[in-house]
Amino acid sequence: MGTDADKAILNEKMKAVSDLPTGGRGVVRLLRGGEKFTHRMVALNFTPSVEVTVVQNYGRGPILVTVRDTHIALGRGEALKVLVEVSDIGTILVFLTNK
Numbered sequence: 001m002g003t004d005a006d007k008a009i010l011n012e013k014m015k016a017v018s019d020l021p022t023g024g025r026g027v028v029r030l031l032r033g034g035e036k037f038t039h040r041m042v043a044l045n046f047t048p049s050v051e052v053t054v055v056q057n058y059g060r061g062p063i064l065v066t067v068r069d070t071h072i073a074l075g076r077g078e079a080l081k082v083l084v085e086v087s088d089i090g091t092i093l094v095f096l097t098n099k
Helices: 004-013 035-043 076-081 088-097
Strands: 014-016 025-031 051-056 063-067 070-074 082-085
Touching: 004 014, 014 025, 014 076, 025 035, 035 076, 063 076, 070 076, 076 082
Parallel strands: none
Antiparallel strands: 014 082, 025 051, 025 082, 051 063, 063 070
């Protein structure tokens, strides 16, 4: 699994999809929910190692994301339960393009 330091670094880079800005990208690492929720997310292609791109996040209301070339609207509660690993480069690029 890795050392405690590795886990701490991974946890620093993990965010809920709801925390990503418009244009933000991440790779699905964890679905935090019950069996029903997990089955729904897998049916929508939210599987481990798949890239998620936030198309629209106004800070309230649903979040529009792209997963495997498909646009999906997630409620805030759902987006809070999908954890993604964000790369530093992706975060820098989003920051630069949003200025």
